[in-house]
Each structure stands twice: as C-alpha cells, then as structure tokens.
Amino acid sequence: xxxxxxxxxxxxxxxxxxxxxxxxxxxxxxxxxxxxxxxxxxxxxxxxxxxx
Amino acid sequence: xxxxxxxxxxxxxxxxxxxxxxxxxxxxxxxxxxxxxxxxxxxxxxxxxxxxxxxxxxxxxxxxxxxxxxxxxxxxxxxxxxxxxxxxxxxxxxxxxxxxxxxxxxxxxxxxxxxxxxxxxxxxxxxxxxxxxxxxxxxxxxxxxxxxxxxxxxxxxxxxxxxxxxxxxxxxxxxxxxxxxxxxxxxxxxxxxxxxxxxxxxxxxxxxxxxxxxxxxxxxxxxxxxxxxxxxxxxxxxxxxxxxxxxxxxxxxxxxxxxxxxxxxxxxxxxxxxxxxxxxxxxxxxxxxxxxxxxxxxxxxxxxxxxxxxxxxxxxxxxxxxxxxxxxxxxxxxxxxxxxxxxxxxxxxxxxxxxxxxxxxxxxxxxxxxxxxxxxxxxxxxxxxxxxxxxxxxxxxxxxxxxxxxxxxxxxxxxxxxxxxxxxxxxxxxxxxxxxxxxxxxxxxxxxxxxxxxxxxxxxxxxxxxx
Numbered sequence: 406x407x408x409x410x411x412x413x414x415x416x417x418x419x420x421x422x423x424x425x426x427x428x429x430x431x432x433x434x435x436x437x438x439x440x441x442x443x444x445x446x447x448x449x450x451x452x453x454x455x456x457x
Numbered sequence: 458x459x460x461x462x463x464x465x466x467x468x469x470x471x472x473x474x475x476x477x478x479x480x481x482x483x484x485x486x487x488x489x490x491x492x493x494x495x496x497x498x499x500x501x502x503x504x505x506x507x508x509x510x511x512x513x514x515x516x517x518x519x520x521x522x523x524x525x526x527x528x529x530x531x532x533x534x535x536x537x538x539x540x541x542x543x544x545x546x547x548x549x550x551x552x553x554x555x556x557x558x559x560x561x562x563x564x565x566x567x568x569x570x571x572x573x574x575x576x577x578x579x580x581x582x583x584x585x586x587x588x589x590x591x592x593x594x595x596x597x598x599x600x601x602x603x604x605x606x607x608x609x610x611x612x613x614x615x616x617x618x619x620x621x622x623x624x625x626x627x628x629x630x631x632x633x634x635x636x637x638x639x640x641x642x643x644x645x646x647x648x649x650x651x652x653x654x655x656x657x658x659x660x661x662x663x664x665x666x667x668x669x670x671x672x673x674x675x676x677x678x679x680x681x682x683x684x685x686x687x688x689x690x691x692x693x694x695x696x697x698x699x700x701x702x703x704x705x706x707x708x709x710x711x712x713x714x715x716x717x718x719x720x721x722x723x724x725x726x727x728x729x730x731x732x733x734x735x736x737x738x739x740x741x742x743x744x745x746x747x748x749x750x751x752x753x754x755x756x757x758x759x760x761x762x763x764x765x766x767x768x769x770x771x772x773x774x775x776x777x778x779x780x781x782x783x784x785x786x787x788x789x790x791x792x793x794x795x796x797x798x799x800x801x802x803x804x805x806x807x808x809x810x811x812x813x814x815x816x817x818x819x820x821x822x823x824x825x826x827x828x829x830x831x832x833x834x835x836x837x838x839x840x841x842x843x844x845x846x847x848x849x850x851x852x853x854x855x856x857x858x859x860x861x862x863x864x865x866x867x868x869x870x871x872x873x874x875x876x877x878x879x880x881x882x883x884x885x886x887x888x889x890x891x892x893x894x895x896x897x898x899x900x901x902x903x904x905x906x907x908x909x910x911x912x913x914x915x916x917x918x919x920x921x922x923x924x
Contacts, residue, residue: 407584407592414597421604422805425611429798432791441789443470444779446537446686446915 473538474795476615477688482681482698484622485768487705488761489565489677491628492572494706494713495755496733497673497821503727504881505667506658507718513664513671514714516870518707521675523867524832525703526857527839529696532682533854535916536691538797539776540682540769541831541838546780546913548841553834554913555782555900556893560831561683561773566804567824568677569603569766570811574820575759576602577812578732583752586740599812602760607805610767613794614687621764624757629709631754635739636712638747639720647742648719655723668877672825674710677762678702679831683769692854767808771800781907782900822882826889829878833871836864845921 433441501510528541537543542561546554577595585591592598609617639647657663681699688694717726717734720741726734739751775797778787791798811820843860857863878886 407590411592411594411597414601418597418600418604421608425608425798425802428611429802432793432798433789436792438786438789440469440471440792442779442785444472444788444790445470446543446776446779 471790471792471795473687473790473797474614475687475689477618477684477694478690479694479697479701480622481615481618482684482688482694483702483705484618484625484761485684485765486678486681486699486702487629488618488621488625489568489680489765489769490675490702490706490762491625491709492575492758492762493673493676494632494709495628495735495758496575498670498710498713499717499726499734500728501667501670501673502718502723504659504670505663505665506656507654507714507723507726509657509659509664509667510671510718511714513667514674514710517668517671517675517874518710520832520867520870520874521678521706522703523863523870524679524835525699526863527835527867528679528682529699529855530853530857531838531842532685532699533692533695534851536685536688537776537915538683538686538772540685540773541679541834542773542776543685544682544838544842545834547916547918548838548845549834551782551905551908551910551913552897552901554780555777555904556897557831557834558773558777558782559893559896560827560834562770562777562804564824564827564831565677565680565766565770565773566808567811567820567827569763569770570808570815571817571820571824572759572763572766573599573603573606573808574812574817575732576756576763579752579756579759582732582736583756587749587752596813600809602763603805603808603812606760606764606767607801609764610771611791611794611796611798611801613796614684614768617764617768618684621761624764625761628754628758628761629705631750631757632709632712632716632735635735635742635747635751635754636716638742638744639716639738641715648716650715650719653718653720653722658723665873665877666880668874669825669881672828672874673821674713675703675706676825676828677765678706679828679835680765680769683772686772692852696855767801767804770804771797774800774804780913781909782904819885822878822885823889826878826882826886829871829874830889830893832867833875836868836871839864845923846918847922850922851918 501513505513531544535544535547542554542558545557577599580598581591581595685691685695713735717738720738733755736751736755739747774787777783778785787800789799
C-alpha cells in the first residue's frame, strides 16, 4: 500500500508544481510587466495620521 | 485593478494585501519556531547536560527577548515587507541591507528545507509506530508537504497564516497536554528529576557550547517582521504578535525542558537518535492518547515552520527584487492572489535540493548561522535608529524600554554564541562568512549600478539628525 501512496505523493507534488508554473506563466502573458511589478512599499497608518 | 492588461496605459499599483491581524503575526512567529521545542534543542543537553541546557535556554531566551523588543519598535515604524532588510535599508545603507536580505532568505529557506526533511522522517517513524508498517522512502513526503505549503502560500497570505495559526495552536496545546499528562504536581510518580538531574558534566565550557543548540528554542521569532506590509495595523499588530510570541515560546521552552529531562536520562536526550524527544516522552508515558497527540503535535510544528518560512523567504526575496538589489522580475505581485508569486516559485527548487540532498544538521547549521548574523546586525540597527530618529521625532507603534541596554546585551550574547558555534562548527561558520563576503563584492561591483538610489528610502520620515 505504501508503494502506491508514495507514487501518489510524487504525482500530486508534480501536479501542484506544474499548476503554479502554468498559472505564473499565464499571469505573465495576460498582464504587462509594469503592472505586475507596480507594488510600492507599505506605509504605516500611524505615519499617515501624523501626515494628515 | 486586477483587470489591467497589456495595452492599457497607466497601470494601477498591485500591492500585497493588508489583511493580517495580531493573531496571524503570532502564528507566523511562533509557527516558524515551535518545531524547535519538539526537536533540535536536545543537542544542547548533549553539550552541557540537563542543567547546562537550562542555563543556555535562559541565556538565549534573554537574547531573543532583546530581539523581539528591538524588532517590535523598529518594524512597527518601518511597515515594509522584507522586515530587517527594509530596516537596514533605512537605518544603515544598501550594502548592509543586501547582506541582511541574504541572511533572511538563507535562514528561512534552510529552515524550511530542514522542516520538510523532518516531515518526511516523521511520516516514516509515525507510520511505523502507530500502524506497524512504514513507507520505504521519506522523500515523497518531503516533496508533497513542500508543494502543498508552497501552493497555499501562492494562493494568498490570509489563508496561509490562518492555517498556520490552527496547526501551531494544536502543536502548542500538545506540549501543554503532555505537561499535564505527566502529573507535575506529583514529583517522583512519573517525573524523576531527583534521580535524573546531574551536575554540569562538561563544566561551564559545556554550558557555553550548549548556547548553539539552545537557539532552537526560539530561532525564527524575528520572522514576524516579514508580515509588516500585509498587516492591517503594523503599529499595533506587529509588537503585539511578536511580544506574545516570545512569551509563548519562553513558556513552551520551559515546559519542554522540564518534561523531557524529568523522564529521560540526559545522555539519551542529548543524543536522541529518534529525532524528537517530546514524542519519545509521550511514547514511554504509557498513554496511547499522548503518543498519538504528540505525533500530531510534532508533525504540525514542522509543517507550520515550513509554511512560515516559505512566507518569509519569499517576502525578503521579493523586497530585494523590488529595490533592484536582485532582478526586478522577482518583484511581481499576483494580480488575483496578491502574493509575490515568482519569488515563491523560484525558491521552491532550492529548498527541495537542500531538503533531499543535504543532511539535517548541516541544513539547520546554515540556518542558525544566517540567523545569528542577522541578530548581530540588530543592535547596530537599533543604535542607529534611535540616534537618527530619537523618540518624539517619528511616531512609533512600540517604544522598548531601557535603551541601550537590550542592544548591548544582545550584542554581547551574539558574540558568546558565535564562539559557541565556532567550537562545534568552525568550518561552516568561516565558509558562511566567506560566502557573504563574496556576495557583497558581487553586489558592489556588479549589481548596485542597477539600484535606483533615491527610491530606496520609502518611509515619510523627517531628515535624520546629523544629516
């Protein structure tokens, strides 16, 4: 039984990894690079309060 | 926002989601560390005996309390992913920040590799103990656990850390239940401290050597800072999550030591070939419930640690990419899940290679050394932070007391611990230092020219004093 479970573990692992790579590739095709790397460092709400 | 496709002008920013609260911060910090209560710390008993380990546990507990206090103050103000990397960028400079970023990525990726390796071994050990038949190979379980956790991280930070909260809570609960199960109010019945505790077998040098492995009790609590950009209220959630986290760990460390050395001879605890001393204690307690519950607790602690490490390593890598310390390609945020998806995927094969091909002790030593280098940076960071922006010049979510005492104590304890590591792993320590020196040269000569210098300083603070 463990042999089957081990093969299943290999297969599920490969499937998950391939799904992530495929999704990442799809996202990179659909969105521009400028959009994907557009994030900016967060600002603490304490600082925002002080500035307002 | 997520609909911004190729061809459209003026892309809106896709940022990491601010969805986390103090509970998630606690789950991240304690989740990464708690596995150290289930295994690894016991080698400190091998170095210094049971009482030597207790002393080392207190000393290193003090080191990490200083870490938690310092981190809580600075990160409550520097609300950016990357944690100590972002702090270094603001308080010291690019070269320090680059090194700190690498310390973080290595510390967490190596710990993650060690954690999933442990998961693989535990599946074998637990299946053999509880069902009578065990799988032949541990590798499939290493890979499966790593992939499921990576997938969870890829799909979103809220679910990742909510899961981490529950499995960490169950693991912590298993320690409490074990403590109650061995009837500490009835000394001599199950717990035999009077018979088992000895003097310091290797004297005070053994206690010093034990500092290296006592780090396991707390290694990774500083990981709470990596959540800074994704918490709803950094000024409140980060100090609250970090301080309650270190308190939880100090309690868990005390209970763990008390139970383990009260049931097993120090020679066995110190060189435990069965990997997990608390699980061994549960096995010999005679209770099937404790046996099963501690297996679950041990397994969950390793999974929670790997989960938190994937989160933290990817945030540090992502932040360095965003500042162009690394290729900016790594700074991409998933438009739907709002996670640093390329950084998560990129670090998976590295963790797999270390998990499958490098012995556990080596992997963990790499992690500890990188962690120690990070802690050594913290006192310098704190001094610079308070000198450049004294109290009152910027709003802090938390102000730690007695400055500069915690920073001075932290620096002194880091030096003592480096010496302890040098006693046992001198070659690895020197190799690691060499690696960071070579990496620094690469950064200065080949990489820094790509960094947009004016963009690095992102916090809207006043000009620092003296500038």
